[in-house]
Amino acid sequence: MIAFLCLLALAIGVYVYRSFAQFGGGFSGGLAEPAGEPAPFNTSPWAVPLAFAAGWLLKGLWREALGFPFDVMCHEVGHSLAAWLGGRWSIPVIAGIAMTDSAPSLFLSFLVGGAIAWASWKAVRARSPLALLCCALLAAGFVHLQFIVPDKQFEEYLLLGGHAGEFVFPALLIAAFYYRGPAGLRWDWFRYPFMLAAAFSLVGAWQFWAKAVADPVTGIYGVSVANRSVAGSDVARLIGGYGWTAQLAVDRALLLGRAAFLFVGLVYLRFLLDRRSPKTPLP
DSSP: HHHHHHHHHHHHHHHHHHHHHHHHTTTTSSOOSSSSSOOOOOTTTTTHHHHHHHHTHHEEEIIIIIIIHHHHHHHHHHHHHHHHTTTTEEEETTTTEEEOOOOOHHHHHHHHHHHHHHHHHHHHHTTTTHHHHHHHHHOOOOOOIIIIHHHHHHHHHHHHHHHHHHHHHHHHHHHTTTTOOOOGOOOGGGHHHHHHHHHHHHHHHHHHHHTSSSSSHHHSSOOOOSSGGTSSHHHHHHHHHHHHHHHHHHHHHHHHHHHHHHHHHHHHHHHHHTTTTTTOOOO
């Protein structure tokens, strides 16, 4: 059933993508740019810094109200991505759950491996550093979860994937703001609301863990991680089943956060350097 739902969601996603591609150049027709001189791809150097500033000023409102659907999907897609790389069928639901089949699927493993190989080939042809980095990370995760991690330990990575997704996906969306996709794929005006939401979400994710530095045991959820009310949370399950501590969870989450902000900073720096070289087009 989960496999069927995953395939159905994929088909719907492709249909929605192709439908949106018909409107106003949102994805340049949904295909690669026409041959010849690439269309202009202008971006204000103030866009991302202002988005982060707004995200910091409005972080409470975003995290508690407006950004809930976006943050939840980043979290649940993080769970599902770990499952897919490990060859398990999984589908993220905006209600706050990633339905995952515990049994590995050889068919899905071949499907995911083939998709990573295809995306890597496209990234090489497009000479896109961001896409190449993403493909390399996906390939490393695929190999690790498929051939190194034992089945009994797989759930640990599955649980960790949710909070990791809250840092990884916003950082990638912010970085993608400055790039054309593989084979010249563009997303024009769509990148602005997505980048803004990603900046808000990244700041919110950092603040969620930073508030727990002084007291990791009660600072993460506002109550002790041993409290029955949070027994089903990812952190509580990591602590109860895999020997984690609240301090370790906070430390690793903030390490992911620092890596995400550093990644965004490096991409932004490269964008600024490219602006100083008018003859150097954006990737």
